[in-house]
Amino acid sequence: xxxxxxxxxxxxxxxxxxxxxxxxxxxxxxxxxxxxxxxxxxxxxxxxxxxxxxxxxxxxxxxxxxxxxxxxxxxxxxxxxxxxxxxxxxxxxxxxxxxxxxxxxxxxxxxxxxxxxxxxxxxxxxxxxxxxxxxxxxxxxxxxxxxxxxxxxxxxxxxxxxxxxxxxxxxxxxxxxxxxxxxxxxxxxxxxxxxxxxxxxxxxxxxxxxxxxxxxxxxxxxxxxxxxxxxxxxxxxxxxxxxxxx
Amino acid sequence: xxxxxxxxxxxxxxxxxxxxxxxxxxxxxxxxxxxxxxxxxxxxxxxxxxxxxxxxxxxxxxxxxxxxxxxxxxxxxxxxxxxxxxxxxxxxxxxxxxxxxxxxxxxxxxxxxxxxxxxxxxxxxxxxxxxxxxxxxxxxxxxxxxxxxxxxxxxxxxxxxxxxxxxxxxxxxxxxxxxxxxxxxxxxxxxxxxxxxxxxxxxxxxxxxxxxxxxxxxxxxxxxxxxxxxxxxxxxxxxxxxxxxxxxxxxxxxxxxxxxxxxxxxxxxxxxxxxxxxxxxxxxxxxxxxxxxxxxxxxxxxxxxxxxxxxxxxxxxxxxxxxxxxxxxxxxx
Numbered sequence: 001x002x003x004x005x006x007x008x009x010x011x012x013x014x015x016x017x018x019x020x021x022x023x024x025x026x027x028x029x030x031x032x033x034x035x036x037x038x039x040x041x042x043x044x045x046x047x048x049x050x051x052x053x054x055x056x057x058x059x060x061x062x063x064x065x066x067x068x069x070x071x072x073x074x075x076x077x078x079x080x081x082x083x084x085x086x087x088x089x090x091x092x093x094x095x096x097x098x099x100x101x102x103x104x105x106x107x108x109x110x111x112x113x114x115x116x117x118x119x120x121x122x123x124x125x126x127x128x129x130x131x132x133x134x135x136x137x138x139x140x141x142x143x144x145x146x147x148x149x150x151x152x153x154x155x156x157x158x159x160x161x162x163x164x165x166x167x168x169x170x171x172x173x174x175x176x177x178x179x180x181x182x183x184x185x186x187x188x189x190x191x192x193x194x195x196x197x198x199x200x201x202x203x204x205x206x207x208x209x210x211x212x213x214x215x216x217x218x219x220x221x222x223x224x225x226x227x228x229x230x231x232x233x234x235x236x237x238x239x240x241x242x243x244x245x246x
Numbered sequence: 247x248x249x250x251x252x253x254x255x256x257x258x259x260x261x262x263x264x265x266x267x268x269x270x271x272x273x274x275x276x277x278x279x280x281x282x283x284x285x286x287x288x289x290x291x292x293x294x295x296x297x298x299x300x301x302x303x304x305x306x307x308x309x310x311x312x313x314x315x316x317x318x319x320x321x322x323x324x325x326x327x328x329x330x331x332x333x334x335x336x337x338x339x340x341x342x343x344x345x346x347x348x349x350x351x352x353x354x355x356x357x358x359x360x361x362x363x364x365x366x367x368x369x370x371x372x373x374x375x376x377x378x379x380x381x382x383x384x385x386x387x388x389x390x391x392x393x394x395x396x397x398x399x400x401x402x403x404x405x406x407x408x409x410x411x412x413x414x415x416x417x418x419x420x421x422x423x424x425x426x427x428x429x430x431x432x433x434x435x436x437x438x439x440x441x442x443x444x445x446x447x448x449x450x451x452x453x454x455x456x457x458x459x460x461x462x463x464x465x466x467x468x469x470x471x472x473x474x475x476x477x478x479x480x481x482x483x484x485x486x487x488x489x490x491x492x493x494x495x496x497x498x499x500x501x502x503x504x505x506x507x508x509x510x511x512x513x514x515x516x517x518x519x520x521x522x523x524x525x526x527x528x529x530x531x532x533x534x535x536x537x538x539x540x541x542x543x544x545x546x547x548x549x550x551x552x553x554x555x556x557x558x559x560x561x562x563x564x565x566x567x568x569x570x571x572x573x574x575x576x577x578x579x
Binding site: 013028067068072073142145147186204 | 279280281282283284285286287384385393394395396397444446447492493494495496497499500515517518519524527528529530552553555556559560563
């Protein structure tokens with residue numbers, strides 16, 4: 001069961017007249033994030049008329065609804081009744097996804113700077129990054145960017161003071177306690193440490209993203225020759241070897 | 247809102263050719279909101295009210311794909327007979343050089359040329375074609391997302407020489423030709439009025455003076471404004487503590503305030519997550535009015551309660567369904 005402290009910290013705040021933000025404890029924690037996903041699943045199962053979609057974030061859940069079907073107060077009342085069922089022990093199956101990454105050089109132009117600023121060798125930085133799987137707290141930004149954590153505290157750096165205008169699709173980047181993958185080329189202020197040839201987001205696929213909130217991502221180092229010659233065949237072999245349980 | 251999911255039967259038809267594209271002309275419908283859960287921008291028309299009304303005028307489903315033109319409209323040649331309607335901000339529109347009204351469906355024939363002149367107020371026009379623009383659905387929508395290079399016409403803004411294909415119209419298009427709305431049903435973009443907002447989710451992270459400042463001052467729409475968002479300039483809003491939060495879901499209409507105290511209004515192409523405090527959200531019925539603002543325009547805000555915002559939305563949707571009924575009353579072909 002969920003601790004009473006956590007339940008007390010739940011608040012229901014309107015974000016305009018079509019969305020309610022259910023805010024959990026104001027901390028970044030896998031436990032809180034699990035409670036968010038637990039509540040999301042409970043609300044889905046309850047099938048409340050008027051709710052259009054649920055969008056989990058780090059420590060909050062957005063409930064998008066049609067106010068012509070159900071009004072704010074009425075919906076909050078119904079949502080509050082579900083609080084007691086939140087369970088951070090509940091088995092919410094996330095996938096484990098292995099992502100091939102080539103680190104440093106042109107693929108990860110900020111790797112050396114990260115090493116310098118953290119007083120580690122580039123090799124150590126790479127070792128630390130791939131030493132454990134990361135929880136996908138949420139997906140967002142503009143096209144399925146997975147916000148993953150928690151990064152080893154030795155690697156924590158603030159965002160770059162001067163964001164890049166274009167970060168290539170596939171870039172693996174870190175900022176604060178998070179690590180993420182740029183799913184489309186876009187501007188960004190994170191430190192780029194590597195690049196993955198694996199396509200995790202394709203707007204023409206259904207669903208578009210293979211990485212979802214609640215999944216775990218494990219980065220696996222490959223060399224630049226492997227990365228440059230990556231193709232569908234290699235991806236199939238990779239998935240067979242690493243991602244076959246998906 | 248209901249989005250058209252069904253693929254139309256029959257072959258697509260080349261209906262119009264772009265001679266000049268204008269500043270930014272894109273294919274838009276009501277967006278891909280149901281994909282926000284995948285972290286995907288909603289996109290869709292900025293002024294959804296004008297978009298829906300344009301579709302209703304030509305007998306389409308209100309969520310069919312149309313052209314959204316910005317500040318300078320396109321020059322279009324029609325390749326065969328059909329019906330079109332233009333809505334949105336106040337543009338001077340011409341068919342073969344002769345002025346034609348907005349907010350009225352027009353019969354066009356092969357060789358006709360549609361041109362736009364200056365925009366008097368507002369900045370976006372919607373051009374609907376009976377039958378709807380036929381481009382492939384991407385993640386449940388025909389809306390263009392230029393940053394992602396997907397959706398709409400090859401994931402980009404239209405350019406000279408592009409051929410627009412349309413689907414079959416639900417009704418005999420000649421029957422909808424000449425249809426117009428009562429003047430009271432046409433949105434008023436000209437009369438200056440405050441943009442209404444619902445406070446929150448993080449209004450308690452601002453000082454009381456900041457909320458007072460927000461509702462008692464003008465804010466200017468800066469040049470740094472586009473379909474993703476409007477950066478406003480005016481008296482800065484003070485945070486109690488800090489401007490950063492753990493990232494949360496955001497949606498079009500959200501007014502974020504970073505540490506410099508200058509509000510950013512998120513619009514159709516906004517991302518789905520944000521890490522700055524949100525002082526309030528523009529109510530749905532006022533977002534179309536906001537969408538017609540352009541750099542240099544001024545904005546005033548007024549706070550209302552969530553219940554009132556919901557009543558206003560119900561009222562608007564009631565009116566729209568009445569206008570839609572005129573379509574349903576027509577015999578389908």
